[in-house]
Amino acid sequence: MKLQIINGPNLNLLGKRETSIYGSTSFEEFFETLKKRFSSLELHYYQSNVEGEIINKIHEVGFSFDGIIINAGAYTHTSIAIHDAIGGIKTPVVEVHISNVYAREEFRHKSLITSKCVGMMTGFGMEGYALALTYFINKNAAQ
Numbered sequence: 797m798k799l800q801i802i803n804g805p806n807l808n809l810l811g812k813r814e815t816s817i818y819g820s821t822s823f824e825e826f827f828e829t830l831k832k833r834f835s836s837l838e839l840h841y842y843q844s845n846v847e848g849e850i851i852n853k854i855h856e857v858g859f860s861f862d863g864i865i866i867n868a869g870a871y872t873h874t875s876i877a878i879h880d881a882i883g884g885i886k887t888p889v890v891e892v893h894i895s896n897v898y899a900r901e902e903f904r905h906k907s908l909i910t911s912k913c914v915g916m917m918t919g920f921g922m923e924g925y926a927l928a929l930t931y932f933i934n935k936n937a938a939q
């Protein structure tokens with residue numbers, strides 16, 4: 797199974813950024829452990845701070861990959877364009893947030909993308925990405 801992880805703005809700073817909220821592991825370090833834990837999967841990782849580049853990646857993989865896991869960062873709360881990009885592809889998308897967005901500022905309580913996703917994991921730390929991968933594995937096994 798081919799799965800794409802997409803991280804949005806500021807997530808390149810994981811490990812350095814607000815560590816009390818997001819932890820002290822960089823995504824690159826975490827991704828190495830993820831590839832070992834899920835060695836049966838073909839995992840791809842992409843990060844961009846630029847909305848249009850995230851949309852281009854969604855279009856690029858969205859008709860051929862088996863699943864997309866997206867943490868759109870702050871674009872989650874603002875981007876109709878990412879909502880539309882997810883709505884326009886065939887590949888199912890799971891939304892992930894490292895922190896529990898509902899336990900934070902009110903402006904984080906609204907996601908513009910959840911309605912186009914299979915579902916959302918929020919508040920499980922980096923483990924949320926692993927939970928999303930497990931969802932795709934179980935779904936595939938049940939087919």
Ligand code: DQA
Nearest residue numbers: 806867869870893894895904
């Ligand atoms: C985040 C939550 C967003 O509200 C925030 O803007 C982020 C990270 C998370 O993973 O918890 O950049 O998506």
